[in-house]
Amino acid sequence: xxxxxxxxxxxxxxxxxxxxxxxxxxxxxxxxxxxxxxxxxxxxxxxxxxxxxxxxxxxxxxxxxxxxxxxxxxxxx
Numbered sequence: 001x002x003x004x005x006x007x008x009x010x011x012x013x014x015x016x017x018x019x020x021x022x023x024x025x026x027x028x029x030x031x032x033x034x035x036x037x038x039x040x041x042x043x044x045x046x047x048x049x050x051x052x053x054x055x056x057x058x059x060x061x062x063x064x065x066x067x068x069x070x071x072x073x074x075x076x077x
Contacts, residue, residue: 045074 009026048071055063 041074045071048074 048067052064052067052071055061055067
């Protein structure tokens with residue numbers, strides 16, 4: 001998921017007394033975005049680990065190499 005929120009935008013929203021609801025909404029949006037990103041990453045990681053196990057059971061070296069490369073890329077970000 002893309003990071004569409006900036007710290008400067010948040011500080012602007014917090015700095016305005018009249019828009020504290022906007023700041024709270026922005027903070028909630030950031031939290032929800034981070035939470036969903038974390039869930040998506042964990043689900044992808046779990047799926048890749050299961051597929052790697054299956055590739056090992058089938059002795060499918062090309063699939064194993066592809067899947068482990070994907071896992072390494074995911075863990076690098």
